[in-house]
Amino acid sequence: MIIVTNNPDVKEKYEGIRQIEFVEGGYKDVLIRVRDLIFEGHELLTHPLMGSVKPNETPYRSIAVSRHAGKMDNDNAIMIAECMQTFEKFAAMGRRDRGRNTPEWLLEDFRYIDLTLISSAVDYH
Amino acid sequence: MKLELGLIHVTDLQFGDVSKVEDHVVYINQEDIKNLILEDETIESVELHIAKPGESVRITPVKDVVEPRVKVSGNGGVFPGWTHKVDRVGEGRTHVLKGMACMTIGKIVGFQEGIIDMTGEGAKYTPFSQTLNFIMDIKPIEGLKQHDYEKAVRTANLKVSTFIGELARNVEPDEIEVYEHDNVLEGMKKYPDLPRVGYVLMLQSQGLLHDTYVYGVDAKQSLTTIIGPTELFDGAIVSGNCVSACDKNPTYIHENNPVITELLKEHGKTLNFVGVIITNENVYLADKMRSSDWSAKLCEFLGLDGAVISQEGFGNPDTDLIMNCRKIEAVGVKTVLITDEYAGQDGASQSLADATPEADAVVTGGNANVVIHLPKLDKVIGYTEYVDKIAGGWSGSLQPDGSIIAELQVITSATNEQGFNKLSAR
Amino acid sequence: MIKIVHYINQFYAGIGGEEMAHVGPCKMDVIPPVSKAFTAAWKGEAEVVATIYCGDSYFAEQTDKALAEICELIKSVGGEMLICGPAFNAGRYGFACGNVAAAVKAQMGIPTLTGMYEENPGTDYKNKTIIVPTANSAAGMRKAVAAMAPLALKLAKGEELGPYYEEGYMYTGIRKNMFEEEIGAKRAVKMMLKKLAGEPFITEFPMPSFDRVAPNPAVKDISKATVALCTSGGIVPKGNPDHIESSSASHYGKYDIEGVMDLTEETYETAHGGYDPVYANQDADRVLPVDIMRDLEKEGKIGKLHRYFYTTVGNGTAVASAKKFAAEYSKELVADGVDAVIMTST
Numbered sequence: 021m022i023i024v025t026n027n028p029d030v031k032e033k034y035e036g037i038r039q040i041e042f043v044e045g046g047y048k049d050v051l052i053r054v055r056d057l058i059f060e061g062h063e064l065l066t067h068p069l070m071g072s073v074k075p076n077e078t079p080y081r082s083i084a085v086s087r088h089a090g091k092m093d094n095d096n097a098i099m100i101a102e103c104m105q106t107f108e109k110f111a112a113m114g115r116r117d118r119g120r121n122t123p124e125w126l127l128e129d130f131r132y133i134d135l136t137l138i139s140s141a142v143d144y145h
Numbered sequence: 146m147k148l149e150l151g152l153i154h155v156t157d158l159q160f161g162d163v164s165k166v167e168d169h170v171v172y173i174n175q176e177d178i179k180n181l182i183l184e185d186e187t188i189e190s191v192e193l194h195i196a197k198p199g200e201s202v203r204i205t206p207v208k209d210v211v212e213p214r215v216k217v218s219g220n221g222g223v224f225p226g227w228t229h230k231v232d233r234v235g236e237g238r239t240h241v242l243k244g245m246a247c248m249t250i251g252k253i254v255g256f257q258e259g260i261i262d263m264t265g266e267g268a269k270y271t272p273f274s275q276t277l278n279f280i281m282d283i284k285p286i287e288g289l290k291q292h293d294y295e296k297a298v299r300t301a302n303l304k305v306s307t308f309i310g311e312l313a314r315n316v317e318p319d320e321i322e323v324y325e326h327d328n329v330l331e332g333m334k335k336y337p338d339l340p341r342v343g344y345v346l347m348l349q350s351q352g353l354l355h356d357t358y359v360y361g362v363d364a365k366q367s368l369t370t371i372i373g374p375t376e377l378f379d380g381a382i383v384s385g386n387c388v389s390a391c392d393k394n395p396t397y398i399h400e401n402n403p404v405i406t407e408l409l410k411e412h413g414k415t416l417n418f419v420g421v422i423i424t425n426e427n428v429y430l431a432d433k434m435r436s437s438d439w440s441a442k443l444c445e446f447l448g449l450d451g452a453v454i455s456q457e458g459f460g461n462p463d464t465d466l467i468m469n470c471r472k473i474e475a476v477g478v479k480t481v482l483i484t485d486e487y488a489g490q491d492g493a494s495q496s497l498a499d500a501t502p503e504a505d506a507v508v509t510g511g512n513a514n515v516v517i518h519l520p521k522l523d524k525v526i527g528y529t530e531y532v533d534k535i536a537g538g539w540s541g542s543l544q545p546d547g548s549i550i551a552e553l554q555v556i557t558s559a560t561n562e563q564g565f566n567k568l569s570a571r
Numbered sequence: 572m573i574k575i576v577h578y579i580n581q582f583y584a585g586i587g588g589e590e591m592a593h594v595g596p597c598k599m600d601v602i603p604p605v606s607k608a609f610t611a612a613w614k615g616e617a618e619v620v621a622t623i624y625c626g627d628s629y630f631a632e633q634t635d636k637a638l639a640e641i642c643e644l645i646k647s648v649g650g651e652m653l654i655c656g657p658a659f660n661a662g663r664y665g666f667a668c669g670n671v672a673a674a675v676k677a678q679m680g681i682p683t684l685t686g687m688y689e690e691n692p693g694t695d696y697k698n699k700t701i702i703v704p705t706a707n708s709a710a711g712m713r714k715a716v717a718a719m720a721p722l723a724l725k726l727a728k729g730e731e732l733g734p735y736y737e738e739g740y741m742y743t744g745i746r747k748n749m750f751e752e753e754i755g756a757k758r759a760v761k762m763m764l765k766k767l768a769g770e771p772f773i774t775e776f777p778m779p780s781f782d783r784v785a786p787n788p789a790v791k792d793i794s795k796a797t798v799a800l801c802t803s804g805g806i807v808p809k810g811n812p813d814h815i816e817s818s819s820a821s822h823y824g825k826y827d828i829e830g831v832m833d834l835t836e837e838t839y840e841t842a843h844g845g846y847d848p849v850y851a852n853q854d855a856d857r858v859l860p861v862d863i864m865r866d867l868e869k870e871g872k873i874g875k876l877h878r879y880f881y882t883t884v885g886n887g888t889a890v891a892s893a894k895k896f897a898a899e900y901s902k903e904l905v906a907d908g909v910d911a912v913i914m915t916s917t
Contacts, residue, residue, distance in 0.1 A: 069460035070428040072389030074536040129254035140352035141428035340767045403756035481763045492746035507776040508759040564755025571734040
């Protein structure tokens with residue numbers, strides 16, 4: 021699998037164990053990269069909105085897709101599109117400082133939660 | 146299977162020299178509780194508080210809420226896999242300290258929501274403004290990892306709730322509720338003409354602060370399975386879920402699962418309540434496929450006519466909910482869903498992250514994005530400085546005057562998806 | 572007495588039909604019968620103090636200007652509320668009613684209400700104003716007034732409307748929290764019993780509407796297939812020979828592109844009135860990609876491009892009309908041996 025992530029902790033833990041595609045950017049940039057990979061035929065393996073930490077809250081996101089690229093999966097394409105809509109919905113609400121003025125200790129917690137969520141999926145597969 | 150719930154109506158909660166229940170008053174000796182909690186070497190210290198309905202008190206950030214219970218007769222003990230060994234529960238008699246709740250607060254991670262106001266605007270939305278609350282503010286030893294801290298806090302609450310519940314063992318209940326259900330064969334024979342209804346209970350299961358345990362087992366590692374309705378009343382399902390305050394299911398709500406309660410009340414009258422199917426909400430899409438396939442299969446195997454499906458949490462569980470709905474309808478079983486909504490602050494956005502035309506019967510716990518203004522209260526138990534960091538809050542949420550402007554989602558159990566509340570939306 | 576302003580089109584104002592659709596907003600000297608019907612229904616609690624009409628084409632083609640003029644007229648008569656229509660199934664009139672009602676509510680902050688048939692494209696505004704469903708023709712006028720008048724009065728008095736299914740307006744999609752009498756679990760079990768018994772029940776959250784078409788099986792060999800281009804983007808030969816309307820199209824066009832390799836500024840344009848036409852007029856391939864299809868044809872990636880393209884304007888065009896167009900020309904496409912269609916929108 022390929023883990024698309026903007027979370028350095030995920031990169032650190034899985035570097036060398038899983039293929040990592042590190043995205044320099046925010047939550048949305050990860051969604052966009054995953055969308056493009058889905059369009060290229062990679063299969064979506066984990067739900068892009070994993071966890072109940074809202075998309076306008078955490079700046080980190082990790083999503084697993086298949087290494088193999090075949091035919092584009094329509095359901096995957098619809099799912100990522102719907103997730104991007106949900107992201108936009110939340111982005112439009114409050115918390116405009118997301119990820120920028122957030123103190124380091126808080127970012128650390130966001131990274132940690134993102135790591136444990138993605139681990140709950142990839143460690144078993 | 147028959148379970149009697151002996152309800153002891155608690156009218157007051159106080160600290161006292163001796164821990165006991167007397168004349169509907171629960172007295173708690175602080176040392177008893179502290180000793181119990183500090184048995185865990187990962188816990189540095191604990192502060193205890195009491196908050197009562199109507200008081201000008203704000204409690205935050207709330208982790209789990211538990212109702213103290215004790216198994217008086219029948220097999221096993223409450224919270225099997227935690228404070229009692231793994232052994233079948235759900236039969237016999239259980240005493241309940243009705244009207245009180247044990248809750249933990251703590252800063253496991255820096256962005257957790259979970260506000261309970263005992264008065265004012267916020268009190269209208271949380272069921273726990275109506276309970277006498279025993280609050281444990283638990284601090285870990287330095288350097289304790291979040292995982293271990295979460296477990297310590299969760300376990301502490303279960304231990305304390307078991308301890309307090311134990312005080313009610315020999316108290317004469319004010320009221321006895323009898324819950325009885327039949328096995329598949331008996332039910333079919335007894336009520337051949339009633340519609341066969343089941344309940345699909347979805348459990349959040351995604352990792353730290355997003356987990357649920359069934360008889361001690363992490364639900365994410367389980368296939369969809371069947372559980373007896375009354376087992377939940379003895380604490381068979383425990384919450385390790387600390388995120389999404391408004392729509393996670395605290396242990397208290399699992400113990401009082403309202404869908405099970407309503408279905409048991411109707412059992413033999415308007416419907417034949419066949420059973421409870423528990424299924425998870427994992428991160429991995431193949432897990433979602435498998436679990437929802439399994440829910441539909443079990444509905445089919447049980448020969449159900451209808452299934453109520455309740456959700457837990459935000460976002461990706463919408464996908465599980467819709468998969469469950471679609472697949473269960475596809476095997477000819479009619480569904481009613483219970484969910485909540487994130488329709489934006491103005492209510493104009495799409496409420497769920499997924500949808501399907503089969504979902505034509507939906508009950509909603511309300512729009513969690515609605516902005517509410519919580520007044521300044523006299524006393525804060527916990528830490529309001531986190532309000533600006535939580536989902537549904539934003540920088541500036543905590544006003545200089547101590548009031549809070551934030552979304553409804555900050556309030557514990559405000560939009561519960563087991564249908565615990567009267568809040569809805571249109 | 573509450574002062575209510577009524578918005579209607581040139582037809583209901585008695586000015587004329589399509590030939591007078593270009594007239595701008597104007598306050599009528601005499602209150603017309605349709606407005607009087609509302610006043611009568613309010614039984615002395617409210618009255619139409621002014622009726623404003625506007626030609627449907629005028630409104631569609633210069634919406635912002637028309638809106639500004641309409642708002643001025645409402646202010647000049649001190650209107651406390653605006654009702655529009657009913658528009659029944661008239662597409663452009665419905666579009667105007669929805670648009671005016673939504674804009675006046677947003678800009679002037681007064682309550683607004685309109686009425687129209689459920690398939691009228693103007694119902695797109697149901698999340699921005701209150702829309703009462705009506706019959707599909709003016710034969711339903713009496714009923715429409717009877718349904719709209721009491722709701723209008725409630726809104727004019729500043730009262731909150733009950734849920735859509737009780738009050739009889741269209742579902743707005745705007746979610747509002749409220750407390751029920753019973754807890755959610757009890758409501759769910761009751762709903763379940765009704766659903767099982769086949770009795771009517773009302774879902775608390777209507778799913779977004781789906782008009783999904785199941786995809787056909789894949790074309791077996793696209794390199795041998797005849798592919799047609801169709802569009803709702805209004806691409807027509809320069810001069811719009813069949814006069815396809817810029818909005819609420821009443822018909823579609825079929826045009827021969829035998830030997831046409833590229834759509835140029837000199838030869839093709841768009842009839843669509845709902846988007847900035849500059850880029851489509853400069854190069855109509857941007858909407859109807861004849862040039863690319865010719866390339867694919869040359870490269871052997873498709874069998875061939877069908878000789879005709881079908882086109883209409885999707886701007887406020889009634890769903891029923893669009894379905895009718897496609898039902899007609901898809902028969903022709905099949906008869907002509909077309910294997911696949913690329914439908915472009917804007």
